Amino acid sequence: MSAHYSEAVAGNGGMTPITDVDAYVTQLGQQASSAAAMMRRCTSASKNSALLAMARHLEESRASVLEANRQDLLRGREAGLDDALLDRLALDDARVDAMISGLEQVAGLPDPVGEIDGLRARPSGIQVGQMRVPLGVIGIIYESRPNVTLEAASLCLKSGNACILRGGSEARDSNAALALCIAAGLAEAGLPAAAVQVVATTDRAAVGRLIAMPEHVDVIIPRGGKSLIERITREARVPVIKHLDGVCHVYVDATADLDKALAIAVNAKTQRYGTCNTMETLLLDAPVAEVLLPRLAAAYAEHGVELRGCPRTQALLPSVVPAEEADWHAEYLAPVLAIRVVDGIDAAMDHIGHYGSHHTDAIVTEHYGLARRFLAEVDSSSVVVNASTRFADGVEYGLGAEIGISTDKLHARGPVGLEGLTTRKYVVMGDGHVRT
């Protein structure tokens, strides 16, 4: 595919049309590598002043950002985008305010870079520790929400990385306007322009090139629907930190406090339907099912949640729709809940291991030993006792901000904050020491 309209080249301030997408993205990669080397020697103060300058430039450019967004929305409506997508795309004063305070908040977070852990003297006389350092160049591929542009830029910058941002084509004008604020902030703080580059073509070939440059890009973080992420994971020649899906469970054990169980089961399903940490399947230990199901059914009915149950659930609650095999695998992201009656914690953990997505799973129990077993044995990025799955979130966990939630096991697992955008290298200090 070739570029289908004339585009500005991000990072160089010019308006050169992009004709060779591969060469263009390769150049972004080279520039990012050089910028990453400069970012490694960058102080916290200059990173923070760039973030605050970006916030100021966004405030000053508020009108032009909103106007650019209006163009995106117009084009989106013409193209027949659905309401949910248009809502994610839309900016208003409140959302701009949120972007500005997000930048200020990241500026206020502690800088993870340079921290040295576990520095110890070894019998040989050398001292060895591990220093937290930036990953290098991070490529971020996302969809319609233009505020991701600033979230991603700010977290990558604060963690000392250079980044290449590839937003959705539907947000191209909004992202271009935000890129100007980012560039102005970098320039004001004396940071390299290529520390944050916004890909200035909507040609999909740009994504193909971006994920296949291990010589320039250290990691790719895709944010979007499952099909986008699966495609990127399959084709990437660079490590990917990914979030696939959230088929989250709450298991209510026979010893559970029923009031806590009810509160957690309702909150985990209904506090927000479209988030990855929303419960999708409720597992009830047989002894509690009989007493709890009627109370649950009443509470879910108030919220308009459709229930789909196993035969044992149906026996207790005849109004329930029969659950099919696909329901146990489903990430509904909607007011629908699958319910299954199981016999004890082993059956519950077997279900979670088989049907779950290793995202976030909770137990409600007053039994110490079962809580301990659930914590140790359930292989998910967040394992929860007596609290709602909805807490699985970078801000709730105290990370300050998050770039996403990883369902991978390697490197970063669960909510990924600044630390997940860094790595640790060994530092060795001696005084002429040699190995014998």
Added chain:
Amino acid sequence: MSAHYSEAVAGNGGMTPITDVDAYVTQLGQQASSAAAMMRRCTSASKNSALLAMARHLEESRASVLEANRQDLLRGREAGLDDALLDRLALDDARVDAMISGLEQVAGLPDPVGEIDGLRARPSGIQVGQMRVPLGVIGIIYESRPNVTLEAASLCLKSGNACILRGGSEARDSNAALALCIAAGLAEAGLPAAAVQVVATTDRAAVGRLIAMPEHVDVIIPRGGKSLIERITREARVPVIKHLDGVCHVYVDATADLDKALAIAVNAKTQRYGTCNTMETLLLDAPVAEVLLPRLAAAYAEHGVELRGCPRTQALLPSVVPAEEADWHAEYLAPVLAIRVVDGIDAAMDHIGHYGSHHTDAIVTEHYGLARRFLAEVDSSSVVVNASTRFADGVEYGLGAEIGISTDKLHARGPVGLEGLTTRKYVVMGDGHVRT
């Protein structure tokens, strides 16, 4: 390719010939997944007793292990394997002793699993921390050295993982004999047989299948030559923890203590030639080159090290062979050293960034600010001040043992010990807490 001799199926104790390699490896994967779930609930005591039982069974099977190895060596000599390969393949009493004490040593290491870091109360009232847990199923692909079979098995077991081990075809009889000791140790401690499975076919198709089962295998660790590792990285559909190459540098700054510089430069090159942390290029700051080069040349001459230099090196040391571009990229693993005279730390770091492999790089300096810059800015898995690059090693760093040295940035960087074979999940503890 199909199996070219009748083989025993590992883990099931039988002698079923393997006709369908894909189905066989898939079955190993399924068995490993089930074993991994059991390993997550396994105590330190039972893991340690399995390791000690393996050591005992190896002692008792010493004669049959050495006899199996003799068969491998015979076949290897017939096949015309070179002396270096035959040496890596060969076992003798001393090497069996080392394997036995290796097992005992891993049994004595602290168990990393279950450790919870940073458990804190959040404003919402929940407590959040990170628990160290096994990765799950680890596939290890290695070449001729049969002792890797026990090293890998013991480290994976101690870290609570199930593993699938694929050794080199030249070591097939030795590995089969060692697999019997492993199986006996697992059985004695009541651990699942599939916690350690040794692939019982030398068919290369087994590797292709092993690296393409993300549903059963969590990570692949290849240990071997660069071409093996590049092929696996290219074809794997599972995350890979890899060690590519070690083009390690020592930079001697103008302020260096010349005696320390000489000791470090000689040790880093000559203490062992074939290891990945051996220095391959020496960078000399121009002001020290004139005084240091003659002393270095004399010392290296004693060790029979061939020197290849840049034009400025040649001007000071006419006997030096001219270095070509390829020399700066070379991992010689031999008594050969490239030498370049540079102007200051920035030129040295540019050289390391351009030609290095991000493995281990050292500076020799008495200048505090330069030491600090080198530590912060050189993007390598180990960065060293005033000590030999040869220290970059799991045992020297205090990890107890290592499965390899990672040149990746994500997850594990540098020497990988037990901790690198684990991951951290979030644990959340509440008392009926819901999100508002």
